[in-house]
Amino acid sequence: MSIRLIGLSLAAAGIATAQDPATADSIRELLNDPNSDVAKLAKQYAGKSGGNQLFYFPTRDEPATPRMWGLKYESVDFKSADGTALHGWFIPAKSKTPQTAKGTVVFSHGNTGSVGHHLGFCVWLAEAGYNVLLYDYRGFGKSGGSVDRRGMIDDVKAAFAYVRKRPDIDPEKLISYGHSLGGAQSVTALGESPVKGLRAIVIDGAFASYQAMARIIGGQLGASLVTDELSPRDFVKKLTPTPLLVVHGTRDEIVPVSQGKQLYEAAGEPKTLFEVKAGRHGTALSNDNGAYRKKMIEWLDGVMKG
Structure with a gap:
């Protein structure tokens, strides 16, 4: 599981449960726990600065000129x-x-x-x-x-x-x-x-x-x-x-x-x-x-x- 997939999965979960305050609170708690299993997995795959790449979503297309x-x-x-x-x-x-x-x-x-x-x-x-x-x-x-x-x-x-x-x-x-x-x-x-x-x-x-x-x-x-x-x-x-x-x-x-x-x-x-x-x-x-x-x-x- 890649770090990008981890991030996108968490984002998708957040969007899907945005109308459920209890679940949203659980997700926020998970994201703010540096010792959670998700955090450990993310750090294992990404390293200290691997998340830097998550800022960028490039494409190679040309939709307009x-x-x-x-x-x-x-x-x-x-x-x-x-x-x-x-x-x-x-x-x-x-x-x-x-x-x-x-x-x-x-x-x-x-x-x-x-x-x-x-x-x-x-x-x-x-x-x-x-x-x-x-x-x-x-x-x-x-x-x-x-x-x-x-x-x-x-x-x-x-x-x-x-x-x-x-x-x-x-x-x-x-x-x-x-x-x-x-x-x-x-x-x-x-x-x-x-x-x-x-x-x-x-x-x-x-x-x-x-x-x-x-x-x-x-x-x-x-x-x-x-x-x-x-x-x-x-x-x-x-x-x-x-x-x-x-x-x-x-x-x-x-x-x-x-x-x-x-x-x-x-x-x-x-x-x-x-x-x-x-x-x-x-x-x-x-x-x-x-x-x-x-x-x-x-x-x-x-x-x-x-």
Whole structure:
């Protein structure tokens, strides 16, 4: 029985018994008992940090392309620092040339599926006058390699290194935008290695700590299988003085809003918080006919003109 199967089995049991308080309490007690048979079995198979891999749910499919959204795009290939081949799409700003765009957004997606699953999070930026580079980390989509926390953070850096070398964009007008895991990884990557020309950082539904998320999902058992190395809470302060926008829905069912607020509180100035009432993990920016998308564009336009 694999550690992933153990985790998924416990999650399924939790969902199936959610309406039975007594059973739900029993499951929580099991997850919080580091000496239970399940805990011993999980540690035997996973080891101290084997649970790190449970954060990632990559696929190799391509369910959609920017063309399906009525946008021109270019397939691009570049390499991470260790030589891992990475794949992405470059979408030029609609109704503008790449050179005359307001800026270029590097979008880092969440932890499920391939890049084609995440177009709805960023194509509207091209319609608002921004170039967009979106890409798959190692182990996702058409990118090579296999998932790995250190390597995937380096992949974020590689995306910026690639876009800075493009002759058709202004390398002094770069923006980082990451959703969920992408936001967390971007904070760490940019905190470790500041990018010349980076004008703004946006994170949506990001978490502060890997262990905290493991504890939320899998109790003390989950936390015991995951390390907290390279967690964004340890790097967010280093983003200063680049303006930071933290977006988080109050009803986020995956990453509690407290995680986003923890990042916001730990960050230095200048910083802005959009706490979206009733926003869920994937809808904070799309709720109410995209009310917060408009606010984000206004924020970006202001930063880029400043």
